[in-house]
Amino acid sequence: EPWEDPSTSPIDFSTCLEKFDEAMLASTYWLCIFAVNEHFSICGDCWDCREGKEWSPRMFKADPCIGGCKKAKFNPCKCGSQKHAAGDAAYEIDKFDQVVERMEALVVSLDPELATLTRVWVLAEVAIALRGKPVRFRIAEGLEPRKASALRQGQSIVTPVQECEASSADDRKRIIDQIEQDGGCKAFDAYVGSMVGLGLGSCVFLGRAASQEALKALRGVGDVEISLVWCPDADLAQLGFGEAHLGKLAGIRSLSVQMPGCDRIQNLQLLFQDVAKLSTLEGCAFNLKE
Ligand SMILES: [Zn+2]
Ligand SMILES: [Zn+2]
Numbered sequence: 001e002p003w004e005d006p007s008t009s010p011i012d013f014s015t016c017l018e019k020f021d022e023a024m025l026a027s028t029y030w031l032c033i034f035a036v037n038e039h040f041s042i043c044g045d046c047w048d049c050r051e052g053k054e055w056s057p058r059m060f061k062a063d064p065c066i067g068g069c070k071k072a073k074f075n076p077c078k079c080g081s082q083k084h085a086a087g088d089a090a091y092e093i094d095k096f097d098q099v100v101e102r103m104e105a106l107v108v109s110l111d112p113e114l115a116t117l118t119r120v121w122v123l124a125e126v127a128i129a130l131r132g133k134p135v136r137f138r139i140a141e142g143l144e145p146r147k148a149s150a151l152r153q154g155q156s157i158v159t160p161v162q163e164c165e166a167s168s169a170d171d172r173k174r175i176i177d178q179i180e181q182d183g184g185c186k187a188f189d190a191y192v193g194s195m196v197g198l199g200l201g202s203c204v205f206l207g208r209a210a211s212q213e214a215l216k217a218l219r220g221v222g223d224v225e226i227s228l229v230w231c232p233d234a235d236l237a238q239l240g241f242g243e244a245h246l247g248k249l250a251g252i253r254s255l256s257v258q259m260p261g262c263d264r265i266q267n268l269q270l271l272f273q274d275v276a277k278l279s280t281l282e283g284c285a286f287n288l289k290e
Pocket of ligand 1: 038039043044077078079080081
C-alpha cells in the first residue's frame with residue numbers, strides 16, 4: 001500500500017534503486033509478504049467453522065461466514081479458491097525451513113514498536129533461520145523511544161512465544177507444538193530473545209540465557225550482527241558487555257558490529273574484551289559508517 005503522502009515516507013523510493021550496485025540488484029530476494037499465495041492458503045477461510053473440511057467456493061466467498069459462526073471473515077475475498085491442507089506439497093505456509101535452506105541470509109524488517117515480534121510466525125521463522133543463516137534485524141523507521149529505553153534497561157522486548165498471536169489458531173498450535181518438541185517454549189524465548197537483543201545491541205538477554213536447551217541452540221549460531229545504532233550513546237557495561245556473555249555463542253565464526261553514529265558510546269573496550277575471548281571466531285568487522 002503506498003504512503004498517503006510520499007513526502008512523509010522515510011525512504012525515498014524514487015532514488016533508492018540508484019543507490020544499489022549491480023551485484024545487489026542481480027541478487028534474488030524472497031519477500032515473505034509477497035511469496036505466499038494467500039488465495040490458496042487463507043483467504044475467505046474461517047478457522048472456527050471449516051476445521052479442515054472441503055468447502056465450496058461459495059463458502060469461501062461468503063462474508064460474513066455462512067459456515068455457522070456468522071462472524072465477519074478475517075481475510076474476506078471474492079476468489080473462492082480451494083485451499084491446500086497442511087502437509088500437502090502445494091501448501092505454501094509450512095515450507096519456510098525449505099526456503100531458508102536456499103537463502104544466504106534472512107532480513108527481518110521490524111516496525112518501531114516491535115509489534116512484529118508479537119507474531120508467532122515471525123519468531124518461528126527467525127528461530128529456524130538462526131540455525132544456519134545470518135539473521136539481520138532492520139528498523140527502517142527507527143526504534144520507538146519507549147522501546148529503545150526498554151532495550152537499554154534490559155526489559156524484555158520480545159513477547160514470550162506462548163503469548164504471541166497468529167491469525168489462525170491451527171497455525172499457532174502447530175508452531176507451539178513443534179517448539180515444545182524441539183526444546184520447549186522457555187528455551188525458545190531465551191534463544192530468540194538473546195539473538196534479537198544482540199541484534200539490537202544488548203548482551204543482557206544473552207547473559208540471562210541459562211538452560212541447557214537454550215545454550216545448545218545458541219551454540220548453533222554461526223554468524224552474528226550486533227547493531228549499536230539503537231543505543232548510540234549507551235554505556236556498554238549497562239548493555240551487558242564485558243561479562244563474556246558472548247562466549248555462550250560457542251560456535252560463532254563471523255561477527256559484524258554496526259556502529260555508525262555511535263561515537264558517544266561508552267566503554268567500547270568491553271566489547272573488544274568479549275570479542276577477544278571468542279576462540280571460534282574467524283572474522284570480525286566493525287562498520288563505522290552507513
Ligand atoms: Zn482469494
Ligand atoms: Zn465461521
